[in-house]
Amino acid sequence: xxxxxxxxxxxxxxxxxxxxxxxxxxxxxxxxxxxxxxxxxxxxxxxxxxxxxxxxxxxxxxxxxxxxxxxxxxxxxxxxxxxxxxxxxxxxxxxxxxxxxxxxxxxxxxxxxx
Numbered sequence: 001x002x003x004x005x006x007x008x009x010x011x012x013x014x015x016x017x018x019x020x021x022x023x024x025x026x027x028x029x030x031x032x033x034x035x036x037x038x039x040x041x042x043x044x045x046x047x048x049x050x051x052x053x054x055x056x057x058x059x060x061x062x063x064x065x066x067x068x069x070x071x072x073x074x075x076x077x078x079x080x081x082x083x084x085x086x087x088x089x090x091x092x093x094x095x096x097x098x099x100x101x102x103x104x105x106x107x108x109x110x111x112x113x114x
Contacts, residue, residue, distance in 0.1 A: 015025040053105045057083060062109040068101040
């Protein structure tokens, strides 16, 4: 095969490359399928319990957290990778969670990995 023939095959192959005409459409549909919930207000005892747990929390501890994310409650389980007290948020793996959005938190291990 000569070079011009190879080039024609390459040009023809481009027409079969994937094309996303509706970029972001499928993400939007998935967001619409989410069941929305209103954010629940914590009682004084629940808020104190969460605050006490947050005070004991250290980087490297495995936790299970239920928190309010955009318009619904979400659960996450993983290792705390960052605690930012001035901004009142923590990071579990790569997910940043504001303290005010935490509904429940449970320490699963007290082993420090870092």
